[in-house]
Amino acid sequence: MVEKFEELLEQAYLAPRGKVKIGLLEEAIRIADTHLDIDAQFDARMELVDTAIFSGHGEKAIVAFAWCLAQYDKNPNMYNDHQMMWNYKWVTDRLLEFPDIELQKVKATLEDLKKRFTQTGHGPHFYYYIKQALAMQLEKTDEVQHYYEKWIREPSDSLSDCRACTLANQTKTLLYLDKLEEALAVAEPILKRRLSCHSVPHRTYADLLLPLLKANRKEEADDYYQKCYQLIYNQTGFMDTVVHLLTYATITDIPKAISLLEKYLPEAIDSDESAVRYQFYTVATVLWDLLDEETKKTVKLPDTNNMTQINEELVRLANLFNKQNKTDVFTKKIDRIQTEIRHLHQIKN
Incomplete structure (x- = not known):
């Protein structure tokens, strides 16, 4: 054996x-x-x-x-302490993806992570990052700002993400805080390809698409869309990035959006990460609503799923995340995102 x-x-x-x-x-x-x-x-x-x-x-x-x-x-x-803590941080990051894990359990795990980091001689740099990521998911903007400032002030150490990933994450947070110019300044080493990693610059290109479009900088956004898609085209595991591409294409180029839907819906359905499905289905269902009946007949969907089922699953996932976090944020987020996509699609076409 x-x-x-x-x-x-x-x-x-x-x-x-x-x-x-x-x-x-x-x-x-x-x-x-x-x-x-x-x-x-x-x-x-x-x-x-x-x-x-x-x-x-x-x-x-x-x-x-x-x-x-x-x-x-x-x-x-x-x-090996470092190997264990390195993997613990990745696993902790993924806890945010699953609504069946109670919020108190997630928070307790974060505190356990911080304690173990201290015990093994490491600082709270990554801990502050994950705290602001959780606050971002719950749309608690004041907490995002608070933990972001603690994160960027805290010295990095051997358990911090690489420099490329750290700057990519900072860029994402600054965009969430509606600070486009500051985000672009932070992202400059990534955009000029001086820094890269497994998922960088892919996700930074994707994160910038909608903010640039809303700032009437569509030419830049189009360029980043093409660069991003070329990087992920033959890969799996980039569904959070695909969501941004699908959002952008739904607003600016429906045929491209349909191609993305056909290519990536099976991967979304197959993912066991509920947050991935929630995010993808939020955009996929509004794209479907924008199509006329004749176009819908031409879209190649998986045999086992139709868009009515996808919409029902989206509602179910939102309710699960709401229950986990004792909030209605996830239902409201669907309405907000879909309303914005419809509005931008109307004015950009």
Whole structure:
């Protein structure tokens, strides 16, 4: 069984991130759990954490990492502190994607993360980032501003994101705070390609599309749209970026929007990250409403889903997020986003 286990890990190593790689790692975990030692079980799960995080299957990463963290707590000297904390931060970031995880549990996990960072000699730089990200999701603008300022003042350390990702995240927050010029200044090293990473500049291009369009800078926005799409065209796991592309195309170029819908709706449906589906369906349903009946007949949708079902799922997801956070923000957000898209589509065409 050792040979089979190692063969599966080798195949997984060579496979791109996605469902095939996840399947190989899950089979390796089953073999390790039945026939091999704790080290093999641990190593296979940590590989699954990385793969699942970056391919739209965060729930699998959360489950696998919880097992690894329990082993770490039993025998902390057997494992690498930095590796554990690095993966813990990614898993914590993904908790915001799942409405069935109670808000108090999310907040408790953030505090546990901060405590463990301190215990392992690290600062709260990433902790402040994730606090402002949570506030942004809940549309608590004052809290976003508060934690953003603490985040950018706090020195980075070995558990901080790379410089490219940090600037990309700062850009996103500044755009949320309606500070376009400041965001563009922060993003300059990314836009001039002096800094890059796995998802950068992709997501920065995407984040800038709507703010630039609203500022009557469509030529710049069009350029970033093309650059972004070229970067993600043959990849999976970029659904948050795709949502921005779909939004922009729905406003400015319906045929492009239809192509995006046809290409990415199956990936959205397949994602186990509820926030991804919520965001994509919010835009997909308003796009559908903008189409005439003859055009709708030409759109290639998955056999198992129609847009009525997608709309019903969107309402269900909004209600779940509302319940999780004891708010009606997520229902109101749908109305606000769809109203803005309709308005901009009308005035830009």
